[in-house]
Amino acid sequence: MKRRIDLPLLITLTTLALFVFVPMISAFEYSIRTPVEGGYGLTNYKWAVADEDFLYYILRSGWLSALTVLVTLVILVPTVTWLHLSDSKLRPLIDGLSLLPLVIPVVAFAVGAQISLPEFVQNTVLELPFLYFILALPYAYRALDIGLNSIPLKTITEAARSTGASWSRTIISVIIPVIRGAVMGTIALTFALSLGEYTLTVLLHWDTFPTWVTFVAQENILGAIAISMMSLIIPFILLTGITLLMPDRSAQRRK
Amino acid sequence: MTSNIKVEGAPLERSAFRFFKVTSVLPALPFLLIFGFFFIYPITKLIYVSFMSNENTFTFGNFQTAFTQPYSTGFVNSIKIAFLSALIAAFPGAIAAYFIETRGPSKLKRSLAMMNGVLANTGGVPLAFMFMAAIGMQGTLTKVLKYFGIDIYAGTFSLGTFTGILLVYLYFQLPLMVIVFSPAIMSLRREWVEAAKNLGASQINYWFRVGFPLLFPSFIASFLLLFASGFSAYATANALTVGNLPLTPLQIGGLLDGNVSASQLNLGKALSVVMILISAVAVIPYLIIQRKAARWQRR
Amino acid sequence: MTSKDLTLTNVSRRFGTVTALDNFNLHVGVGELVALLGPSGCGKTTALRIIAGLESLDSGKVTVGEKDISRIPAHKRNMGMVFQAYSLFPNLTVEENVAFGLQMRKVSKHLRLKKAHELLELVGLPTHAKRFTHQLSGGQQQRVALARALAFSPEILLLDEPLSALDAQVRVNLREEIRRLQISLGTTTVFVTHDQEEAMSISDRVGVMSHGVLEQIDTPDVLYNAPATAFVANFVGVMNRIPADLANGKVSIFGKSLTASKKGSESGKIVALLRPETISVKKSSSQGNARVLTRSFQGASSAIICQTHEGTIVQSLMASFDTGDFHPGTLVDLEVSTNEVMVTNV
Structure with a gap:
């Protein structure tokens, strides 16, 4: 096909480029x-x-974000996989729950966390990865859900199990590689969100x-x-x- | 459900049925526990405490105060800025999404998606500083515009005012619109345009009878999500204002920090609950519309 | 509106370096159903889209009746088209979809809904008028698409692989129904498909295409029994390819001398093309000339797959009652029942 200059696209891109x-x-x-x-x-x-703080805070934000990714994957991948496989009655419930954080403004969530979480939790910076997990949940859950929807999960799992793979092995060496696109998306999204998170962090008096x-x-x-x-x-x-x-x-x- | 039918089968299935209750929840337990502890419990406690007086008795007082000055102005401003920033971003964002999705080569689409992602999410504090440097009092763009005879500081403009914040919000609202609206554009099938043409519809007929009706719900949904995002935004406004512009998230932050004192200890919680309600009014229809649209958007 | 005939004259279309259609000629008579059949990428869909006006042509012309429509935009062409799948408007109900073409032609609401219901009746979905398309099965959706394409009494009906996304059983039922409707309405129809059984079973004539060229267009019987080219012979039906030597226009197959018909070199190594039903299998008392590999029972007839001692795989089609004891490994004699054979170069 002939390569014509697409005027509307060009105008759109120019305007966007100026704006950005x-x-x-x-x-x-x-x-x-x-x-x-x-x-x-x-x-x-x-x-x-x-400034020596520069590196310190980059590293701190880095490992907190990495930890958030870990928490997200360890909790979500098996749960979502199981929901897809079992046709559990819990699925619509958890589908709905996972979207709930979208409804709650982060400021309100920060207030709630501050007045409710016990002291031993609030005293450690390790509470952040779990709270970031909640913030990323609507996006991470949906990314994994779509990924698992797009593959014949039941067949793949049965094939893996019938060749003698354990459940953990099935998830780690079969399912995750098959949906690696969705998993990579989830990792990127969760990591980016945790790295840039400001509101919750500052309201709970943490430094990142x-x-x-x-x-x-x-x-x-x-x-x-x-x-x-x-x-x-x-x-x-x-x-x-x-x-x-x-x-x-x-x-x-x-x- | 289905297990009821299979019960007559092998003894194995019968025993599976016996443990139905436990096994059907167990794998979801870690998720449910963490979600419950870090989300459901804090939000429930928040709502509960918002009805508590300083003496821990039940009261509507916090909510009554929440609707008086300066908090009522905070809500009005927050709603106004969310509505306007969503409205201004929605149309150009939708049009940009349309041209990029229907005419852009795939590499362009993907790199724009990435850039939009960075802009819509990184946002917050760096964005505020960037705008200070660009159109602050001594900003580069301010000076360039002045050189061309446009003095943006001639009037009452400043980054910390309503207009200033609105401008900065647009910088993440527009990319967000492109992101959330693109899937709807992508799911418009070429067959529909062709079928319409084949049935005698002109381009305009197609858009009014098929294209717009199909995109409209997603457009409204995207607008609602933008509204919620503008309504809840905290970081940018916090960095740009110095307490001169009442916005609900900033007021809650002030009360939480103790920077602002109020005679009612739980006022901030009541403000938070009202915020949740307003946000829910936007987000819940968004979710419902998305779910409905998914019916025809699937493949 | 009455149906008209359709003519494509010297139509060519290139996409970059690919020639989709190369001096393509086609005539479809009034009320005729012509199928365009060929492997994917042969240009059949391009031809259909050019007829509909959805694709432009580089040269040549398209005529309906006496009128050259080559430059008329798609929405003014008055042709009904059924797409592969998912072409119904999801924001409209079934009846609104069917009435869409009439609405575009400014027919009053009362009349167009009446016509829509008539057509829904015809395609067997009278009770589904108020539903939305996502509430229908794939087969039902294609019925509605058919009703929609016929509702405004188009001059030409175009079918772009309308059955390819459906299950086997639905596919067979629906194709019979399309044919029944087409005959009763007398609509000139072009039907694009890659499924030869589909094309052969419902068409008046079938055009076999390859690389943008119409190889042969004829009735299904002629195509099967007298293919004009080796491509058509191989593409339509099952064909045995048996290597042999050609000398003075004669070929010897399984000991029988056959007259070589049509193209191919005058002498030397060739491949003889034989239909399975022209080869019969007899139990051999000695070595025979082949060995049975498998027998596949197909009801009234059975296919016997054999391998000659030279190694060629040969398929024979025989009435089932003759074939009961052709177990794998049985030594057999293959015989040819015709006197003429088509040959092609190796």
């Missing part, structure tokens, strides 16, 4: 100003990265990378802006790069 990139590039220009020496430089970025940025802003606003730019632009470039480099699956599937 004008503020982003403006902010970037601002962040590389050096008020003391005048002109441009990476002073603010160097200052931010040199996002809350640290607001703390930095009080003493060096330019440094905080530099950090914000990094946390927006780096995932932006990284994820777009990965998307463009990954093989085009939909194109392969077409005959």
